[in-house]
Amino acid sequence: MSKVTDNYHIYLKATELAAIAAAKLRGDGDGKAADKVATEAMREVLQKSNIHTRVVIGEGERDDAPMLYIGEEMGDLSSDLKIDIAVDPLECTNHCAKNLPDALAVLAAAPRGTLLHAPDTYMDKLCGSKELIGKLSLSNSVSENLKATSKALNKSMSDLKIIVMDRDRHIDLIREMNLLGVEPILIGDGDVSGGLKAAEGSVDLLYGIGAAPEGVITATAVKAMGGYFEGKLHFMNQSFKDRAITMLGEKIHNTWSDDELCKSSDSFFVASGVCTGWIPGVEFDGNKAVVTSKIIFGDSNDSKIITNEYLLGE
Ligand code: VTB
DSSP states (O other): OOOSGGGHHHHHHHHHHHHHHHHTTTTSSOHHHHHHHHHHHHHHHHHHSSSEEEEEEOSSOTTTOSSSOTTOEEEOTTOSOEEEEEEEEEETHHHHHHTOTTOEEEEEEEETTOBOOOOSSEEEEEEEOGGGTTTOOTTSOHHHHHHHHHHHHTOOGGGOOEEEEOOGGGHHHHHHHHHTTOOOEEESSOHHHHHHHHHHTSSSEEEEEEEHHHHHHHHHHHHHHTOEEEEEEEOSSHHHHHHHHHHHGGGGGOEEEHHHHBOOSSOEEEEEESSSSSSOOOEEETTEEEEEEEEEETTTOOEEEEEEEEETTO
16 A cells, blocks of 8 residues: 555645645735635645545634534545645744745645644644754753753854744743843744754754644654654643543643654655745746745655646636
């Protein structure tokens, strides 16, 4: 039977068309509308395919999301090839609305049952390059982790490039960094690209709390890149915690590694750029759209940048 990674083309097309659809609304100030068209474009590709695809992480619960909802099954349901996906048709929605960097259409794919069904809550994330494996932990203090990073990468504290989302929930984290002489790079949105930049070493760390579902998508990519990732669920209130307990029981207290969030190396991550940042965004040229994507394969640890042209209105 064919491997998951052999079938990446269909999923690449899904993120490409989602990115093009969202990019048409780039800068219009309406992230929800861009997310909607991206979701529709992605779903149409997966629905028409001859693979049996199931959404493990998607646009939300069935009652709230008409398409790509958690548990939705698409394509040829009788196919022997059964692939689970974690998707975010428009990651960093706010940046697409404002035409700021790093909005992406992203998808992670793996064999059935191998991606963690993460609840729709927050996740504390720590992510970096392979040099940091075994040296950091979310259970350690911020100071311990930063000192270990500085030592492992042979950089002074003031030279460390650490991405943190600019949120009130990170006030203490940022203060602790500042006390150690670290000036974090604060981002408005988009911790998926933040994690990927950290895993490839173009920055040193992604640190802090973002969305849990995107944590699984990031972890699949980081695993394939051979980088370091840890995530621990974080609850803003009791109702999110109660819901997570029904899904995961006592495991809600786990600190998950990338290998636990994506259990198979027959997996891949694909991102198509909407707004230029980590990868180039969609370029429109007359009746053509040029879309750039990055695919990272879990079995070979190879990655590819692919640029394709589509005729608009096709
Ligand atoms: C967003 C988004 C991130 O997490 O911030 C979201 O930009 C959750 O955080 O890229 P807020 O609710 O504070 O906005 C991500 O989607 C992914 O983790």
